[in-house]
Amino acid sequence: MSKIITDVVCPFCGTLCDDLEVTVSDDGKKLIDVSNACAIGAMKFLHSQADDRLTKPRMRNEDGSWRDVSYEEAADFSAKMLANSKKPLMYGWSSTNCEAQSVGSTIGELIGAQMDNTATVCHGTTLIAVQDVGVPSCTLGEVKNRADMIIYWGGNPAHAHPRHMSRYSMYPRGFFTAKGHRGRTLVVVDPRDTDSASIADIHLKVEQGRDYELLSALRVAFRGEVLPDVVAGIPKEKIYEVAEKMKKARFGVIFFGMGVTQTLSKNHNIDIAIQVTRDLNEYTKFSIMPMRGHYNVTGSGEVWGWQFGFPFCVDLSRGFARYNPGESSSNDLLVRGEVDSVFVIGSDPGAHFPFGSVKKMNEIPCVCVDPHITPTTVVADLHVPVAFVGVEVGGCAYRMDSVPIETHKVVDAPEGMITDEEFLNMVLERLQKIKGV
Amino acid sequence: MKKVELTIKQQPELYLETENITPDAFAGKSADEIAALNVYEGNVTHKLGDFFSIAGTPGATAADTQIVVNGNLERVKWIGSRMTAGEVVVESSMDMYAGAFMAGGKLLIKGNAGHFTGLGMTGGELRITGNAGNYLGAAYRGDWRGMQGGVLRVNGNAGSDVGSFMRGGEIIIGGDADVHVGTHQEGGKIVVKGNAKSKVGGQMVKGEIIVFGTIDVMMPGFAHRDNVDLEVDGTKATFKRYEGDLGERHPKSKGAVVYGQLYIKQ
Ligand code: SF4
Numbered sequence: 251m252s253k254i255i256t257d258v259v260c261p262f263c264g265t266l267c268d269d270l271e272v273t274v275s276d277d278g279k280k281l282i283d284v285s286n287a288c289a290i291g292a293m294k295f296l297h298s299q300a301d302d303r304l305t306k307p308r309m310r311n312e313d314g315s316w317r318d319v320s321y322e323e324a325a326d327f328s329a330k331m332l333a334n335s336k337k338p339l340m341y342g343w344s345s346t347n348c349e350a351q352s353v354g355s356t357i358g359e360l361i362g363a364q365m366d367n368t369a370t371v372c373h374g375t376t377l378i379a380v381q382d383v384g385v386p387s388c389t390l391g392e393v394k395n396r397a398d399m400i401i402y403w404g405g406n407p408a409h410a411h412p413r414h415m416s417r418y419s420m421y422p423r424g425f426f427t428a429k430g431h432r433g434r435t436l437v438v439v440d441p442r443d444t445d446s447a448s449i450a451d452i453h454l455k456v457e458q459g460r461d462y463e464l465l466s467a468l469r470v471a472f473r474g475e476v477l478p479d480v481v482a483g484i485p486k487e488k489i490y491e492v493a494e495k496m497k498k499a500r501f502g503v504i505f506f507g508m509g510v511t512q513t514l515s516k517n518h519n520i521d522i523a524i525q526v527t528r529d530l531n532e533y534t535k536f537s538i539m540p541m542r543g544h545y546n547v548t549g550s551g552e553v554w555g556w557q558f559g560f561p562f563c564v565d566l567s568r569g570f571a572r573y574n575p576g577e578s579s580s581n582d583l584l585v586r587g588e589v590d591s592v593f594v595i596g597s598d599p600g601a602h603f604p605f606g607s608v609k610k611m612n613e614i615p616c617v618c619v620d621p622h623i624t625p626t627t628v629v630a631d632l633h634v635p636v637a638f639v640g641v642e643v644g645g646c647a648y649r650m651d652s653v654p655i656e657t658h659k660v661v662d663a664p665e666g667m668i669t670d671e672e673f674l675n676m677v678l679e680r681l682q683k684i685k686g687v
Numbered sequence: 688m689k690k691v692e693l694t695i696k697q698q699p700e701l702y703l704e705t706e707n708i709t710p711d712a713f714a715g716k717s718a719d720e721i722a723a724l725n726v727y728e729g730n731v732t733h734k735l736g737d738f739f740s741i742a743g744t745p746g747a748t749a750a751d752t753q754i755v756v757n758g759n760l761e762r763v764k765w766i767g768s769r770m771t772a773g774e775v776v777v778e779s780s781m782d783m784y785a786g787a788f789m790a791g792g793k794l795l796i797k798g799n800a801g802h803f804t805g806l807g808m809t810g811g812e813l814r815i816t817g818n819a820g821n822y823l824g825a826a827y828r829g830d831w832r833g834m835q836g837g838v839l840r841v842n843g844n845a846g847s848d849v850g851s852f853m854r855g856g857e858i859i860i861g862g863d864a865d866v867h868v869g870t871h872q873e874g875g876k877i878v879v880k881g882n883a884k885s886k887v888g889g890q891m892v893k894g895e896i897i898v899f900g901t902i903d904v905m906m907p908g909f910a911h912r913d914n915v916d917l918e919v920d921g922t923k924a925t926f927k928r929y930e931g932d933l934g935e936r937h938p939k940s941k942g943a944v945v946y947g948q949l950y951i952k953q
Contacts, residue, residue, distance in 0.1 A: 337701055337729030362730030381829040382871075460904070462886055467907040469934025476933075481907045515886060518870060522890060525935075567730045568704075574828055576802055576821065577783060588702055590729070 251276045259657040260291040261345070261640025264542030264650035265411045265418075267291065272660045281641070281661045288412035295641055297622070298661070304623065304635040305664045316633075321668055321676065324634045328593065329680035331615045332361050335591040337567055341580050342597030342619075344368040344544030347645025347657065350670035351546075351553040354595065357678050358566050359557075360685060364589060365564040366580045367550040368543070368597050374575055375511045376540045377551065377561045379520035386527050388503070388537040389651045390417075395424030396535075399499035401437040403523065404461060405507020405541050408445040414541070415446075419505065426500075435495065439464070440509060452492060457483035459514035465522040468493050472529050497533040504538040511540070542650035544597070545640070549648035584610040591615040595670060596639075600625030619673060636670050637663035645671070688753050688774065689746040691721065693739040695758035699728045702782060703738060706765040708756065710749035710773025710792060718744065749773040749792065764801070767794040770811070783820070786813040787827075789837070802846065808856070810837040821846035821865070824858045834858065834875060850877045853894065859920055869896045872947060878920055891932045891947035899924075899952045908932035909949055917950065926950035 258270040272295060273283040281299050284292040307324035308316040319327075332338050340363045343351050358365045369377060379385075393400075400419045407414040415421055423430045438450035439461070447453045456464050460482035467481040471493035477486040496502055504527060510519040523538060530536035542548050551561030558564045560573035563580075576582060580599070583589045584607035592611050600608050601624060611629045618630035627633040637643050642663035648654050663669075668676075691713055704727040713721055722736025735741075745752040750772040760766070760781040767775040768787040777785070780798030787806040794813045796804075802820035805813045807827050819841045824834035825848050833852035844862035851867065854874040863881035873892040882900035889906050897919050909931035916925050930946035937944050 335729070336731050378828060382831075462889060463904065463907055466889055466932065466934050469932075470908045473934060475908070476910065478905075478907055514866065518867060518886065518889065521871075525890065568727060569730075574803070586702075590701060 252282055255658070255660050257658075258660055259640060259647070259655055260287050260294070261545045261638070261647065261657055262291045262294045263411050263545055264548060265414050266545055266647060266649040266655050267413050267417060268655055269417075274661050279662050290412065294638075295660075298638045298641045303621070303664065304633070305667055307632065307634045310631045319632075321634070321673065324632055325673065325676035325680055327632050328617045328634075328677045329684060331591050331617060332357070332363070332593060332677070333681055333684045335361070335589075335615075337362075337364060337583075337589045338591045338593060339364045339366065339580060339583055339589040340593045340595070341366050341370075341599060342368065342595045343550040344547035344597055345639070346596035346670045347546065347639045347643075347647060348549045348553050348654075349645050350595070350639070350674055351550050352557075353671055353674040353678060355553060355557045357674065357681060358564070360678070360681055360687070362567045362569060363593075364578055364580075364583055365554060365558070365562075365566060366578070366583075367554075367562050368547050368602075369551060369562040370575070370580045371512070371602055372508060372543050372547065373511050373540045374562050374579065375517035376506075376520045378517040378575060379524060382517070383521050383524050383528075385524055386531060386537055387539050387651070389653055390419075390539075390649065392501075392537070393503050393539075394418050394422045394427070396426050396501040397503050397537075398427065398433055399435045399437070399496065399502035401439065401496075401502065401504045402446055402450075402541075403439040403504055403506040404509025404511070404513070404519075405505065406440070406442075406444040406446045406509075407505070407507075407541065408449075410507065410543070411541055414505075419503070435499070437492065437495075452495075454484055454488070454492065461510050461513065461519045462515040462522060464489070465519065465526050468496070468526050469522070469529055472497065472526075472533075496530055496536070499534055499536070502530065502534065502536045504536070505541050506538070507541045508543075539651060546596075546647040548650055548652055549646065549654070552648050552652065552654075581607050589614070593617045593619075594626055594630070595619040595674075598622075598624040598626050600627070600629055619670060634673055635667065636673055637667050639670065642667075643669045643671075688751055690743045690753045690755065691718075691745050692742040693735075693754065693756045694742075695738060695756075695760060695763070696740050697738050698759070699738065699762055701728050702762045702764055703728055703733075704764050705735070706768045706784075707735060708754060708766045708775070709768065709770040710745070710752035710754060710775065711769070711771055713745040713754060714749045714752050714773070715747050716745060718742075721745070746773075767813075770794065780817060785815075786811070789813065791837075799843070800841075805834060805837075805839045805858075807833060807835070808837050808839065809835045810856075812837060813839045815841045815843070817841075818843035818862070819845045819860075822848045822851065823860075824850045824853060824856070826852035831871075833872075844881065845879075849879075850875065853877065863900070868898075869894065869947070872896070880920075888931055888947055888949050890935050891949075892935055892937060893945050893947050895948045895950070897926065897950040897952075902951060905929075906932060908934040914953065915950070919950075925953045927953055 438447040464482040527538040558571035563578040565572040565578040640657035707724040724735040752773040760779040772792040783801040791811040799817035826833035835855040842861040847865040876895040885904035909929040929949040
């Protein structure tokens with residue numbers, strides 16, 4: 251027999267859908283089916299049931315092969331590595347819960363680490379811009395209930411956040427949006443012909459790397475000033491037309507993705523997009539929100555925000571928190587040879603970082619805490635598999651609009667496996683002993 | 688002026704933070720006291736004397752102290768930061784934060800300077816004989832005040848984000864500048880003797896940018912007003928004068944709107 255668990259939270263993307271239904275065996279040991287989730291969300295749950303899943307930590311032998319070790323040995327190795335480092339990098343944190351992030355912060359502070367999360371290659375530039383010019387934002391609930399103009403800038407939610415449009419932005423019927431998508435205008439700004447762009451009312455095919463100019467042109471248009479004939483590949487008539495539509499919306503929102511955060515101008519793109527939003531609030535109500543990727547990258551920024559005052563790239567080496575992306579950002583630290591060990595948790599930099607960084611990770615001591623075998627574990631000296639957060643253990647996560655949502659445990663982890671938080675606590679205890687605190 | 692000579696005798700494994708290499712920190716100290724000043728490598732605190740040999744004596748005040756730093760300093764950060772007077776000569780290329788937040792005196796780097804050089808400086812003279820990295824004379828993260836005073840001169844090229852949030856002083860770049868010159872600029876003057884790429888003067892409120900070469904792609908918010916004859920850093924020429932960023936807020940002075948001024952040599 252089986253039972254169905256409702257209102258399950260999906261621990262995959264920043265949309266953090268909380269309406270999933272999961273079928274599990276009566277004894278709570280097997281996960282049988284997932285409904286309501288998109289394909290990638292469902293796969294996350296089903297992956298936990300893989301037959302070839304690792305259940306024990308493994309340590310690299312001299313000849314490159316692996317041997318199984320206990321969690322105790324794994325914690326000993328990790329603590330020693332961190333204690334012996336002058337400048338350890340503790341990276342990842344986006345696919346785990348806030349409880350684990352919090353223990354990680356305590357460790358980071360104790361050893362004077364560099365703390366960085368996946369925002370460093372994603373929405374970190376957004377965080378820089380928000381600090382520079384502030385941000386007029388809202389919750390996804392407000393978008394669902396009020397927004398009649400939806401703009402996706404530099405992102406393809408149809409593939410990256412598959413249920414974002416149906417749950418929050420384009421399709422749902424809310425208090426003041428009873429007509430659903432028929433009452434909304436969809437604008438997609440993207441140089442590519444994406445599936446999201448194909449359903450847009452207006453697709454602005456901006457020239458690659460010219461988002462900053464196009465956003466600037468919108469501000470010029472709002473003020474009724476004269477524009478050059480073509481900006482960023484878009485004729486000025488079109489820019490004036492879109493600017494007018496934005497001003498006339500009842501409630502508009504700009505969702506933006508890595509097409510603007512990680513292309514030419516980076517933080518400046520977001521900085522000026524925020525100013526576009528601010529300008530529009532002279533005429534109507536407008537909001538702006540980053541399409542955060544990992545389900546709890548936002549939470550990692552929140553935890554460090556309240557702990558250290560900075561949401562990523564936190565440098566604790568001198569005993570107080572410093573912050574300067576460009577110096578204390580993981581890839582700069584790695585490529586420049588600023589760090590002497592790496593502890594990775596809840597992320598896969600081996601797959602997402604440039605080759606130079608991964609090569610460095612291979613050269614210096616590296617521990618990876620991750621349920622999966624990944625490109626990162628390939629360069630690690632120690633791989634610690636753990637329980638899946640949001641599947642085998644609950645914990646707090648923050649949605650892309652900074653709303654905290656408690657994830658649930660739906661099934662038992664394989665016997666003997668521990669969680670991120672438990673493993674970090676084991677490492678912390680050992681470090682406290684080494685440091686005599 | 689009295690002179691202290693430092694020579695790096697051991698390279699750090701990682702990078703060294705040496706914000707104590709300033710006339711202000713050295714003034715009035717004996718060689719032993721200077722050797723006992725802290726330098727930092729990651730979470731480890733070392734003594735300056737562990738990495739540098741020290742010769743000569745400083746003056747009684749910062750203004751009366753010259754520091755010359757010899758050897759390969761490519762893994763050394765923060766020399767001359769927050770200095771208020773005196774002179775520092777770096778006989779090598781160096782890493783980040785040279786002269787960051789400096790308020791007075793002279794800092795000369797005989798080589799290249801890394802990113803964040805002259806960050807938020809408020810006064811003094813900073814000269815780089817080679818190239819400079821990104822964020823030259825810009826604001827520290829989150830600050831709305833970039834460079835506010837003094838002169839920053841680079842003989843070679845500069846990276847991106849020159850003078851972001853700049854509010855005063857002068858930056859002169861002998862060569863080319865990468866993207867984003869004077870973003871959010873609200874005062875001061877930036878001169879680029881070579882070419883600039885794009886995103887020049889975006890979100891600029893006021894102040895001046897003068898480009899001798901070309902700009903690959905102009906920002907849409909700059910309007911050509913007229914042509915003017917100017918003498919810039921010893922060169923007389925005719926420049927096209929633009930005003931902008933027309934999409935940005937602008938203050939008024941005596942009833943007239945004040946715009947950022949962008950000059951491009953004809
Ligand atoms: S949209 Fe994101 S949070 Fe929702 S089910 Fe899909 S992967 Fe999970």
